[in-house]
Amino acid sequence: xxxxxxxxxxxxxxxxxxxxxxxxxxxxxxxxxxxxxxxxxxxxxxxxxxxxxxxxxxxxxxxxxxxxxxxxxxxxxxxxxxxxxxxxxxxxxxxxxxxxxxxxxxxxxxxxxxxxxxxxxxxxxxxxxxxxxxxxxxxxxxxxxxxxxxxxxxxxxxxxxxxxxxxxxxxxxxxxxxxxxxxxxxxxxxxxxxxxxxxxxxxxxxxxxxxxxxxxxxxxxxxxxxxxxxxxxxxxxxxxxxxxxxxxxxxxxxxxxxxxxxxxxxxxxxxxxxxxxxxxxxxxxxxxxxxxxxxxxxxxxxxxxxxxxxxxxxxxxxxxxxxxxxxxxxxxxxxxxxxxxxxxxxxxxxxxxxxxxxxx
Amino acid sequence: xxxxxxxxxxxxxxxxxxxxxxxxxxxxxxxxxxxxxxxxxxxxxxxxxxxxxxxxxxxxxxxxxxxxxxxxxxxxxxxxxxxxxxxxxxxxxxxxxxxxxxxxxxxxxxxxxxxxxxxxxxxxxxxxxxxxxxxxxxxxxxxxxxxxxxxxxxxxxxxxxxxxxxxxxxxxxxxxxxxxxxxxxxxxxxxxxxxxxxxxxxxxxxxxxxxxxxxxxxxxxxxxxxxxxxxxxxxxxxxxxxxxxxxxxxxxxxxxxxxxxxxxxxx
Numbered sequence: 001x002x003x004x005x006x007x008x009x010x011x012x013x014x015x016x017x018x019x020x021x022x023x024x025x026x027x028x029x030x031x032x033x034x035x036x037x038x039x040x041x042x043x044x045x046x047x048x049x050x051x052x053x054x055x056x057x058x059x060x061x062x063x064x065x066x067x068x069x070x071x072x073x074x075x076x077x078x079x080x081x082x083x084x085x086x087x088x089x090x091x092x093x094x095x096x097x098x099x100x101x102x103x104x105x106x107x108x109x110x111x112x113x114x115x116x117x118x119x120x121x122x123x124x125x126x127x128x129x130x131x132x133x134x135x136x137x138x139x140x141x142x143x144x145x146x147x148x149x150x151x152x153x154x155x156x157x158x159x160x161x162x163x164x165x166x167x168x169x170x171x172x173x174x175x176x177x178x179x180x181x182x183x184x185x186x187x188x189x190x191x192x193x194x195x196x197x198x199x200x201x202x203x204x205x206x207x208x209x210x211x212x213x214x215x216x217x218x219x220x221x222x223x224x225x226x227x228x229x230x231x232x233x234x235x236x237x238x239x240x241x242x243x244x245x246x247x248x249x250x251x252x253x254x255x256x257x258x259x260x261x262x263x264x265x266x267x268x269x270x271x272x273x274x275x276x277x278x279x280x281x282x283x284x285x286x287x288x289x290x291x292x293x294x295x296x297x298x299x300x301x302x303x304x305x306x307x308x309x310x311x312x313x314x315x316x317x318x319x320x321x322x323x324x325x326x327x328x329x330x331x332x333x334x335x336x337x338x339x340x341x342x343x344x345x346x347x348x349x350x351x352x353x354x355x356x357x358x359x360x
Numbered sequence: 361x362x363x364x365x366x367x368x369x370x371x372x373x374x375x376x377x378x379x380x381x382x383x384x385x386x387x388x389x390x391x392x393x394x395x396x397x398x399x400x401x402x403x404x405x406x407x408x409x410x411x412x413x414x415x416x417x418x419x420x421x422x423x424x425x426x427x428x429x430x431x432x433x434x435x436x437x438x439x440x441x442x443x444x445x446x447x448x449x450x451x452x453x454x455x456x457x458x459x460x461x462x463x464x465x466x467x468x469x470x471x472x473x474x475x476x477x478x479x480x481x482x483x484x485x486x487x488x489x490x491x492x493x494x495x496x497x498x499x500x501x502x503x504x505x506x507x508x509x510x511x512x513x514x515x516x517x518x519x520x521x522x523x524x525x526x527x528x529x530x531x532x533x534x535x536x537x538x539x540x541x542x543x544x545x546x547x548x549x550x551x552x553x554x555x556x557x558x559x560x561x562x563x564x565x566x567x568x569x570x571x572x573x574x575x576x577x578x579x580x581x582x583x584x585x586x587x588x589x590x591x592x593x594x595x596x597x598x599x600x601x602x603x604x605x606x607x608x609x610x611x612x613x614x615x616x617x618x619x620x621x622x623x624x625x626x627x
């Protein structure tokens with residue numbers, strides 16, 4: 001069976017390098033009486049673009065800060081390249097961070113900001129100048145080295161922060177919601193830019209975000225955080241197509257849950273199931289249901305027109321609401337909107353109806 | 361404002377009277393420093409600079425002036441070091457008794473000078489420590505620390521911690537981070553605190569009287585010379601100098617920390 005088989009239930013096994021770039025073993029962090037991180041085991045490979053996805057307060061940023069060394073774990077071990085760094089200060093770890101607020105030193109110009117890591121490590125001035133020039137070229141900010149951070153736009157500051165963090169050529173780059181402060185257009189530009197830079201430098205990127213789309217489009221693998229724990233680790237397609245828990249199903253994409261009596265009536269089995277909105281076909285009440293398909297009768301309760309596709313909220317006769325997304329290939333908005341109240345039959349392939357664990 | 365016209369006029373008159381009450385005596389010192397007569401009698405006999413020459417030639421006054429400068433510089437330096445360290449500890453580290461430390465550092469400014477004076481004198485006497493310039497500096501530093509501490513902590517609260525984290529992240533050790541990141545952010549607030557501390561120490565007299573031993577600072581000299589009639593013009597000149605050396609630093613400090621809270625000086 002190939003390593004990336006879609007039949008693997010929750011996580012994908014990837015070809016492992018002999019040593020993980022970052023390894024977390026039973027890492028916990030308690031602030032006062034709040035358990036921010038409740039025991040995490042994780043392995044991140046060399047050169048991987050790895051995302052930590054989760055809502056605010058899920059422990060993803062605390063985990064990142066423990067890898068950087070800004071917080072020390074209450075329990076557990078953090079290994080960088082096989083070496084235990086759990087108790088070491090940030091300046092003795094071969095990782096660098098891009099901060100959410102960029103944290104560019106306001107009293108230094110762009111050149112001095114980028115050169116900072118080399119300056120404190122006593123790299124000679126001439127060598128510094130060359131590397132600063134290289135770094136600024138990589139983030140496409142040549143010639144701006146004499147500007148003050150206050151004279152830059154948000155996107156430019158982001159690039160300076162990136163250049164500054166990469167100048168020490170760390171083994172791992174940590175990014176804490178780096179695109180959070182940018183507007184949508186710039187965000188999308190920077191997403192592509194970040195991927196390009198990561199491929200160029202070949203450094204392991206650990207990327208913290210609460211934006212599931214960002215995590216899905218950028219990562220090689222991602223971990224979904226919830227309440228201080230990891231609910232699922234896997235490639236984007238795995239996590240999206242085969243959510244392991246109800247939380248993952250809901251956080252990554254739209255949650256379409258069938259449970260209890262509804263599950264028994266529709267799926268014919270007990271347990272909890274999820275089905276992605278775009279996998280469901282919306283048909284006439286009399287539409288046929290194949291042997292490998294599941295069908296359910298219902299009524300369109302609401303219609304949300306979103307441009308390229310339309311979202312139908314269907315109240316099943318069995319008792320739950322399901323969201324169905326249909327591309328507007330031949331439908332106009334007016335046609336879509338009059339569908340409200342219409343009786344329908346939902347049909348989807350049995351293989352798209354996934355059993356999930358209910359941890360919540 | 362919903363005050364009536366009559367109330368407003370009354371308030372303006374009272375305010376004006378208060379300002380006159382405060383500033384006319386200070387104005388008189390200025391005026392009499394240039395008065396061409398040996399006694400402070402109204403009206404001034406004429407304008408002259410000769411009292412400045414007399415004052416500058418007075419060795420006791422010279423020594424007192426020098427003593428005040430040394431005491432103020434010493435107290436400021438001590439306050440800068442301890443105040444900055446205390447502010448860093450309280451704002452950047454979590455430790456047991458943090459709130460208490462903050463209170464203990466600020467408390468001396470509220471303590472009456474007479475109490476500070478008695479307490480210090482008693483303590484120095486107990487351990488048999490000789491009184492002199494050093495005890496003056498220590499005595500002044502007890503309340504000068506507050507000015508540095510309050511200015512520094514206000515600035516630290518407004519400076520994001522991520523600057524220091526970024527510095528450590530990029531490989532700077534604790535001292536490098538202080539030197540290249542924290543100190544530059546603190547610089548103007550420390551200067552403001554130092555200037556206020558200097559001004560406060562320069563004209564301090566109550567604590568000084570207790571712990572000075574034989575040393576005469578400028579305020580002590582003025583206080584003692586004021587009773588001697590023939591010294592009055594010289595005292596006025598000395599008063600003028602004391603005012604300038606207190607007002608100028610406070611003015612600069614206020615400008616430096618225009619957007620910070622400047623702690624009002626006592627005395």
